[in-house]
Each structure stands twice: as C-alpha cells, then as structure tokens.
Amino acid sequence: MNAIHLKLLRNAEYLQFMKDYAAIIHLNDPTTLQIDAKLSAFETKSSELQDLFKKALASDKTKTVLELDERRDNAINGLTGYVQSLGYHFESVTRKNAQLLRDNLTLYGSGIARMNYQSETATLNNIYRDWTTKPDLMDAVIYLNLAPWLDELNDANTEFNVQFLTRTQEYGDANPETIKSKREETNVAYYALRDRIDALHTLTESPESPYSKLINQLNALIDQYNVLLMKRESGLPPDEMK
Numbered sequence: 001m002n003a004i005h006l007k008l009l010r011n012a013e014y015l016q017f018m019k020d021y022a023a024i025i026h027l028n029d030p031t032t033l034q035i036d037a038k039l040s041a042f043e044t045k046s047s048e049l050q051d052l053f054k055k056a057l058a059s060d061k062t063k064t065v066l067e068l069d070e071r072r073d074n075a076i077n078g079l080t081g082y083v084q085s086l087g088y089h090f091e092s093v094t095r096k097n098a099q100l101l102r103d104n105l106t107l108y109g110s111g112i113a114r115m116n117y118q119s120e121t122a123t124l125n126n127i128y129r130d131w132t133t134k135p136d137l138m139d140a141v142i143y144l145n146l147a148p149w150l151d152e153l154n155d156a157n158t159e160f161n162v163q164f165l166t167r168t169q170e171y172g173d174a175n176p177e178t179i180k181s182k183r184e185e186t187n188v189a190y191y192a193l194r195d196r197i198d199a200l201h202t203l204t205e206s207p208e209s210p211y212s213k214l215i216n217q218l219n220a221l222i223d224q225y226n227v228l229l230m231k232r233e234s235g236l237p238p239d240e241m242k
Helices: 011-026 036-057 060-086 092-106 117-133 135-143 147-174 179-203 212-234
Strands: none
Touching (some): 011 036, 011 212, 036 179, 060 092, 060 117, 060 147, 179 212
C-alpha cells in the first residue's frame, strides 16, 4: 500500500482522510477479509479524535484565533508583496533598500503564511526583531516608510499568540488528552490496520488476491491526499481538495 506523511495533514484533512479510508474498507466486506477487528480499533480511535477536535472548535477562542491568523497572514503577505514590488522601483536607492529587506525575508523561506501556528509565530517574531534591531534593515524600513506595515504585523502576531495560548490553556484544562497525542494513537491504529491488509495480501496463495481491489482503492485515496500535500508544498492551489 502507498505511503502518506500523516503528520503533514492538517487536523480537518487528517480526520477526513481517516473517515474516507474506513468508508472504502466498509465497502469491501471487512469481515470476509478478516480485518474487521483492526478496523473497529481504528474507528474507535478516529471517533475519539473527532470528538476531541469538535470540542476544540467549540472553544470561544477558536474564532478569534482564526481571525487573528488571517490578519497576520494578510500582513506578512502584503508586506512581502510590497517589498518585492519596490525591488523594481525606478529609483536606485529604493531598489537597494527593498533588496535588503527581500534578502532578509529570504532567510525565512517562502510561504510563511502557510506555516503551522507555532512556526509562523516564531518566524514573524524573528522578522520583526531583525527589522527593528539591525541598523541597515531599520534604515530601509524608515526610508521605505514601512513602519505602519511592521506595526500591523507585530500587533497581529502578538495578539494571535496571546489568544492562541489562552485557548490552549483552556482546552488543556478541559481535555487532558490533546489532539496531538490522540492523533498519535490514531496513527498506531491506522498502521496496524494497513499492515494487516498488506500482510494478508502477501500471504494469499490464490492467483487473484481478494485484497487487490481494496488496496487499489485505498491507494487511489492516498494518492489524492499526497497530491494535496505536494500542491501545498509548492504553493499551488489545492483545487477540489481545498
């Protein structure tokens, strides 16, 4: 069976993948295939994760966190785009200062707004620190009149982190089992089910394995999600998987 990097799937994507995976198996008579016990264990963990995820989304802070994340995404995307455009300015001094800031942004990689919450928070903090403490970058910010952009970036990122930590604290107090640990448990059940299917397929001595059809269908599903992950990594739109 094809591999997939489960860690890279966002929570909602992860849950949908597990749901689709189980649904395909149910269409292929898991009892006859002797995988119903592993499937049941897998669905139990998936269901527990689903319940935990719903509780997290129900938090009063979740909407605020999402809005602040969009705000800081807009700030870094706008700032990056503006600095890049100034790199083509007709004035040489403007181009030079823009290039200094562009070079600094390059150090932190592309797609900052697509990073996970914690990584984006740290990256934006680092950019803000660089642009407010390093003399050449500070001069470039002043010359290009980017202080308002930088203030917006810092304010949005700081407020996001406050709300994110508050939500995490409330969520942690109410739910001893975190989504991360529950995902790890679900992973174990997923791999146990996958390995059971692969093992029975390998041990089948008849010319046509009854597991071939199931494996082909599951591989088709896995390939769809792998395409999603590849498009995200390359920055391309995820089409219908969005």
